[in-house]
Amino acid sequence: MKVLVIPFDYPTTDNPFKGIFVKKQVKALSEYVDISVYKLRRLPLRNPINIIKKKKCELVYDDNVLTLDCCYLNKIPKISFLKNKIYKRKLFKNFDKLKSNFGKPDIIHAHMTYPAGYEAMLIGQKYNIPFLVTEHSSDFEKMVYVNHPKKTAKVLSTASSYIAVSSMLKRKIQDAGKMDCKIIPNFVNIEKFDLKETVNKKWQYSDKFNIINISLMSEKKGIDYLLKAFKKVIDKRGKENIHLHLVGDGPKKKDYEKLSVCLGIRDSCSFHGFLKSEDVAKILNKCNALVISSKVETFGIVGIEAMAAGLPVVSTSCGGPEDYINKDNGVLVESENTKSLTSGIIKIMKNYENYDKKYIKNYVKNNYSSKVVCDIIIDNYKKIIKQKNKY
Structure with missing residues (x-):
């Protein structure tokens, strides 16, 4: 053919x-x-x-x-x-x-x-x-x-x-x-994201609950809603217990860095900028959950990549993620709604031990390889x- x-x-x-x-x-x-x-x-x-x-x-x-x-x-x-x-x-x-x-x-x-x-x-x-x-x-x-x-x-x-x-x-x-x-x-390439262990010391994080967002730093990705929601999570859970990793570059990156300072959460946020795909896989394997805060996504491949690493996903109902997120692998929240996103992150944190990493990985393998x-x-x-x- x-x-x-x-x-x-x-x-x-x-x-x-x-x-x-x-x-x-x-x-x-x-x-x-x-x-x-x-x-x-x-x-x-x-x-x-x-x-x-x-x-x-x-x-x-x-x-x-x-x-x-x-x-x-x-x-x-x-x-x-x-x-x-x-x-x-x-x-x-x-x-x-x-x-x-x-x-x-x-x-x-x-x-x-x-x-x-x-x-x-x-x-x-x-x-x-x-x-x-x-x-x-x-x-x-x-x-x-x-x-x-x-x-x-x-x-x-x-x-x-x-x-x-x-x-x-x-x-x-x-x-x-x-x-x-x-x-x-x-x-997604399942093997690329399903790492058994990470040997690079650069990604050795503390015992904090590490949340990650991977996206282009543009307005439609809703990073401002994520930062405001993260501020509310810190107020409720304490900054010593949680850290936010933002991976990606784009026209709004400096604005979001300034917003994190204004919100008083800059020390609890790491702006990693653009990372090569192999480093994205490593950082995913050292985090606990992914957050998609977008206003619109026709698919949202980062959600599948995170689940290939066994991570549960918090996502706005923005189009694509509704097809692959269920009660066993994540939480869906309202788009452009800080309160709803805050609740979703806290729900993932509270129920984290109930998520089966093996199930999440197999779900991706069986449907998205x-x-x-x-x-x-x-x-x-x-x-x-x-x-x-x-x-």
Whole structure:
């Protein structure tokens, strides 16, 4: 089986974490199917540096996966019909280059409805190849109803199948008219997070109850609510008994550091900044619980990573975590509600000894390992190809 993946975002030298979930999925699938990637980087013309950066399409092997790496400049923004004609011609020309080296794909898997899903649709219609779309974006409704209603409507009506990473996204996709939508979650590398012991002394913490949050330091992650809730927890439980670890960087990091000072909890908070994935695994294995304080999450992969390390999770009801958090592995609380988040953290602390780390790890292994998720995706591919071959 030959599979072509068209991502919206994909890691680059400048931004190695952009679209990293898609790349991890591609790498995992490459163990079971013949897979290639059409990586189309869209560079806005308004930045002159993009003209210098632009290069011809290159065929490269990225993690042993044949990848067509292309750049596209938005050259004629005011003449839409001409821009679209040039855009399609380049799209097909680039695909022909990939096809001559990879062969004709049996199926195209796009990630995000627009523009990747639209590109998959155009190629699929011209070359008679079925396509499906995995939707990840929290801006799906804006994309469909405001920014690109006509093009996304075509994608929704012609895609063989849709995949949503959570129940929340599935409801939105079905509301937009695509009833054939399955939930297939993101996955984690179980072995990476299930460490038997941590040898790095850097992560040897005290006997305090260590809470961790891993996120981009941006407004939608709700870190201000977390810090205010943590202040209330300290007032009730005592600062000598609890510590908060914040992992991640972003535009609001300095603001949150200042807020922790204003709240009088700076000594009980550690801002670790960005950490490499192997260090994230180590710090998780030295903490007691993870807190997700986000306003919106289409999935919330950090929750699964924490549970792979055996940690219970306190999470706001923000979209994705509702699919995997239950009474045996964590607590759900109201989003953007300091009082509710405070209660959730205290509940986890009080009942910590009742959480079975082995059960939590096995729950992730049985539902969110790469093997489990890849099997579901490949089964979906086979059904679509079989249906197409009937006609």
